[in-house]
Each structure stands twice: as structure tokens, then as C-alpha cells.
Amino acid sequence: MFETVEIKDVKNEIGLLVKAIRKQRGISQIQLAKSLDVSRTTIQNLELGKNFTVNTILKVLRELDLLTQLHNEVTQAKAHVVNSKSMY
């Protein structure tokens, strides 16, 4: 009934998303790697759902002009947690 989403699944989806965006832009792994100043292997592993660091994914988001948006969302989520007094 309830499918369980595993960490592996999320990493796979992130990889597919990055690959889809890269394809949409019509650039190769090598080109993306160079613009992020990482190796092609890092891009490849990211797209294939291997483990990677937050630095790597944030470089991708920065390239996509999504860094400020994520920053705002995290900040907002934090403020929400801090402001809402525990209900228990």
C-alpha cells in the first residue's frame, strides 16, 4: 500500500534530474564538469545515483541559478521551526 522511498531512490532521482537538465541544455558531461570545476567522473557518479557531497550538488544548483532559491527555502524552513512552539 505504502511504497517506501529509500535513500538510494532519492539519489537516483537526483541523478536523473541533473541529467535531464543537462540534456535540455544540450551540453555534455565534460562541459558541465568544466563549468563546475569538477571531474567528469564526479558528474557521472552523481547522475548514476552514487553517493556524492553537498558541495557537488550545490555547484550544480548554483550553475542553474537555484542557489538563492534553495537558500531562501532553507532559511524560511528554519524560521518556521524556530517560531513554532512545540505542540507537545
Place this chain on the structure above:
Amino acid sequence: MFETVEIKDVKNEIGLLVKAIRKQRGISQIQLAKSLDVSRTTIQNLELGKNFTVNTILKVLRELDLLTQLHNEVTQAKAHVVNSKSMY
């Protein structure tokens, strides 16, 4: 005029968010570390804005029951990219 958000800033905010949620739950770094099966040092570095792996943050999100939500959002974003034909 336009403040530039850097990767360092986002990691700092993520760290503060995790810390805020942990505090809200009233648990220590050690308790959180144990429930995620990681070391306290890993939690500490995460909260202090150091670099960390996607596995670590996904374990946190799983603990917060946010894994399925993130999975859905990434999948949706991916579908959006794939479906929207390039405008250029």
C-alpha cells in the same frame, strides 16, 4: 543591490535548520547520531556548515519523514524538465 548567496551560506543554513529541528525535538547530537547510525562528529560538522555527503543529509530527512516528499519533488521537477520542450 543583489546579495550573492554562496555555497558556504547554504551549508550554514542547512546546518542551522538541522540544529533547530533537533532542538525542537529536544534530543542531543549523540541521540540524533545514533538514530541515523552516524557519528556525533558527522552531525556536528553538518550543523556547523562543513561539507558532508548527500547520504548524511538524506538520513536526516528520512528521520524527519521528509524523504518521500523530497523524492516526489525531484521526480516532479524531472518530469517537468523532460516534458517542456526547449524554448530556444
Place this chain on the structure above:
DNA sequence: ATATTTTGACCATTATAATGATCATTATAA
């Protein structure tokens, strides 16, 4: 069709994240 580019798969090496420990400082409880 063939040529070219891209990608997935390896692999050895290097860089660094994760671990487990200790200690001093700070925050919280008794």
C-alpha cells in the same frame, strides 16, 4: 554507411568525509 562524440565502466591515486577518541567551554539540572 562510416566517422565522431558521448557515455558507462573500470582502475590507481589523491583528497577529504566519517569515525572514535579526548578535552575545555557552555548550557542545563539538581
Place this chain on the structure above:
DNA sequence: TTATAATGATCATTATAATGGTCAAAATAT
């Protein structure tokens, strides 16, 4: 107040992400 717990800081070791290379297969271009 004093005792206890939690946190930040540091460090040596271990695990693993990142790098740079090669090669074969797949995709794309000519």
C-alpha cells in the same frame, strides 16, 4: 551554588568521494 550533560574543537585513523586516465559500447553527426 555544584554536579551533570551537551557542545565545539582538535586529532589520528579509516572509509570513501574526487580525480585523471583508459577502453568499449552507445549515441550522434557526417
